[in-house]
Amino acid sequence: NAGVTQTPKFQVLKTGQSMTLQCAQDMNHNSMYWYRQDPGMGLRLIYYSASEGTTDKGEVPNGYNVSRLNKREFSLRLESAAPSQTSVYFCAIAGGHSYEQYFGPGTRLTVT
Amino acid sequence: RKEVEQDPGPFNVPEGATVAFNCTYSNSASQSFFWYRQDCRKEPKLLMSVYSSGNEDGRFTAQLNRASQYISLLIRDSKLSDSATYLCVVKGGGSYIPTFGRGTSLIVHP
Secondary structure, eight states: OOOOEEOSSEEEEOOOOOEEEEEEEEEEEEEEOOOOEETTTTEEEEEEEESTOOOEESSOOOEEEEOOOOSSSSSESSSOOOOGOOOOOEEEEETTTEEEEEEOOEEEEEEE | SSSEEEEEOEEEETTTEEHHHHHHHHTTEEEEEEEEEEEESSSEEEEOOOTTEEEEEETEEEEETTTEEEEEEOOOOOOOGOEEEEEEEEOOOOOOOOOOOEEEEEEOOO
16 A cells, blocks of 8 residues: 555756656545645645546646546646756645545656 | 744754644634644655644644644654654645645754
8 A cells, every 4th residue: 555656756857848747546535736845935735636537726836737637646747847846746645534635755856 | 924834943852852833823714733744855744633622642742722723732752753844734624725834843862
C-alpha cells in the first residue's frame, strides 16, 4: 500500500521545455491536489480536483495545467517551464470523514 | 490578517523538555483542524487531527479553543527525532481546500 506516489522524484529542465508530473493514489480518495513549496513561502495550492471529472484553480495556477485522468491519477503539466517554477511539487489526496490530506514524496524541479 | 498564523520559531529546546505551539485562525466557520509534521526536504505528514474535546496521542496533546479561535500542540518529553517543522491546518465545513500555516520550527538538542 504505497498511498500516494509521484514521478519523477527529481527533474532539471531548461527554460521553455515542457514536462508532466505524475501522481497516483491507491487509497480510493475522491480529491487530489497539486501544491508547490518554496523556501519561506509555505505550501501554495496550484490546482485541485474535488472528484473525478472536475478540476479547479488554486492560488497559483498560472503556467500550469492539470488532468484528472481517472480516480487514481492526477497529472500536472508545465507547458513552457520558467525559472520561477523551480520548486518542490507535492501531490496530495483527501477523503473520508475528516478529509485530512495525505501527501506524496514530492518532485524537486529545477528550471535553468 | 493571515487566515492561519503560527510563530515561525525556531523553538530551541533540550531533550526531555515540554514545548507548546499555538496557531490562530481567522475563519470562525472552520470545522476541521489538524497538525502536520514536515521534516527537511520531505513531505508533510499528518501528526494528528484536533477534536473539540482535545485529544492525546502518546507524548502529543492537541487542544482546540473555538471561542478564541486557536489550536495548540503540546509535546512532552521531547526527543531529538521531534526536530521538524509543525504545520497547523484548518478547513471549513464543506470546503475541499484546507488552509496551511507556514509552520513552526522545532529544534531539540542534546
